[in-house]
Amino acid sequence: MTEPGMEDLDRALALALENRALDDAAVTAVTRCPDCGLHRLFDGAREVRCKFLGRSLSLCAIINAKSGACSEDCAFCAQSSRHHTQSPRHGFLDPDAIGRAAAEMRARGAHRFGIVASGLAPSEGDFEKLLRAVELVVQNGLAADVSVGILTRERLRRLKAAGLSGVHHNLEVARSFFPGICTTHSYEDDVAAVRLALEEGLFVCSGGIFGLGESWAQRAELATTLRELGVRNVPMNFLIPIVGTRMQDRPVLSPAEALRILALFRLMLPTAHLRVCGGRGTVFGAAGGEGQREVFDSGASGIMIGDYLTIAGAPPEADLELARAMGFELEDRPAGGRG
Numbered sequence: 001m002t003e004p005g006m007e008d009l010d011r012a013l014a015l016a017l018e019n020r021a022l023d024d025a026a027v028t029a030v031t032r033c034p035d036c037g038l039h040r041l042f043d044g045a046r047e048v049r050c051k052f053l054g055r056s057l058s059l060c061a062i063i064n065a066k067s068g069a070c071s072e073d074c075a076f077c078a079q080s081s082r083h084h085t086q087s088p089r090h091g092f093l094d095p096d097a098i099g100r101a102a103a104e105m106r107a108r109g110a111h112r113f114g115i116v117a118s119g120l121a122p123s124e125g126d127f128e129k130l131l132r133a134v135e136l137v138v139q140n141g142l143a144a145d146v147s148v149g150i151l152t153r154e155r156l157r158r159l160k161a162a163g164l165s166g167v168h169h170n171l172e173v174a175r176s177f178f179p180g181i182c183t184t185h186s187y188e189d190d191v192a193a194v195r196l197a198l199e200e201g202l203f204v205c206s207g208g209i210f211g212l213g214e215s216w217a218q219r220a221e222l223a224t225t226l227r228e229l230g231v232r233n234v235p236m237n238f239l240i241p242i243v244g245t246r247m248q249d250r251p252v253l254s255p256a257e258a259l260r261i262l263a264l265f266r267l268m269l270p271t272a273h274l275r276v277c278g279g280r281g282t283v284f285g286a287a288g289g290e291g292q293r294e295v296f297d298s299g300a301s302g303i304m305i306g307d308y309l310t311i312a313g314a315p316p317e318a319d320l321e322l323a324r325a326m327g328f329e330l331e332d333r334p335a336g337g338r339g
């Protein structure tokens with residue numbers, strides 16, 4: 001295959017600026033553009049972001065409401081019961097504790113608050129606690145999201161009645177890569193969960209994790225699936241190889257590769273919010289540092305602040321300071337709706 005030239009990259013950027021799907025040649029122009037073209041790529045990604053999303057920056061935070069002992073076998077995850085890790089294990093937290101955590105993150109700058117629980121679906125008892133926790137998050141002035149596995153339509157409606165804003169359900173990887181990552185449920189189960197939440201008019205966050213050994217073609221395949229589903233909020237996670245998981249020996253992605261993934265998704269999903277979540281500190285360095293500046297300026301339009309699921313994050317203040325210094329407008333109220 002011949003190396004793509006700058007004219008191919010310019011054509012990819014032109015397609016993105018018109019919110020048209022990238023064809024294979026345009027994808028190749030992004031994934032294989034030589035290093036001397038990277039400035040053009042990142043400038044273009046920023047231009048696309050500014051055109052469709054302006055300079056607003058969305059900040060979300062999560063709480064690990066139920067941790068560990070998960071029935072699923074996702075290769076990267078410290079919470080799978082198949083893995084022997086030092087990750088915390090606890091049952092579903094008291095809803096009042098979740099409400100207090102939401103209030104704290106609201107005071108520190110978050111607008112959305114995700115209640116995350118391990119497992120394929122909550123038990124009846126946990127679901128009742130979840131309903132109460134959603135009410136408390138809303139009372140504390142945040143948009144309440146849940147990431148609790150696969151929810152039936154009836155449960156989605158009960159959560160909506162309690163004030164739920166959004167559902168977070170990652171596809172994680174491309175369909176063609178999924179069998180090597182998870183065998184305990186199917187890719188179609190995840191796609192159906194995303195479709196159902198969209199049908200119910202919820203704000204839907206669905207994205208992936210990178211650095212598991214997937215190819216560039218598979219990264220593009222995931223972006224295409226998300227575009228076809230109509231997902232408008234895409235968490236971008238980068239593997240933190242955790243001892244005891246099947247991914248423990250994978251190298252951490254280089255910042256250059258991770259930035260190119262962000263740019264690829266920005267061009268393939270021009271109108272979607274790309275929210276950089278897990279692995280942000282591991283790949284891009286200390287909060288407020290030069291690496292984080294590149295994240296903000298590469299086409300991303302949101303970040304997760306505070307702690308990750310099983311790993312402590314940096315204090316949010318440095319992220320907020322950098323974002324303001326770069327001229328981003330921080331959302332000051334929860335963003336709801338289908339997103």
Ligand code: SF4
Nearest residue numbers: 070072074077080118
């Ligand atoms: S990613 Fe979610 S479903 Fe998969 S093992 Fe971890 S907690 Fe379970």
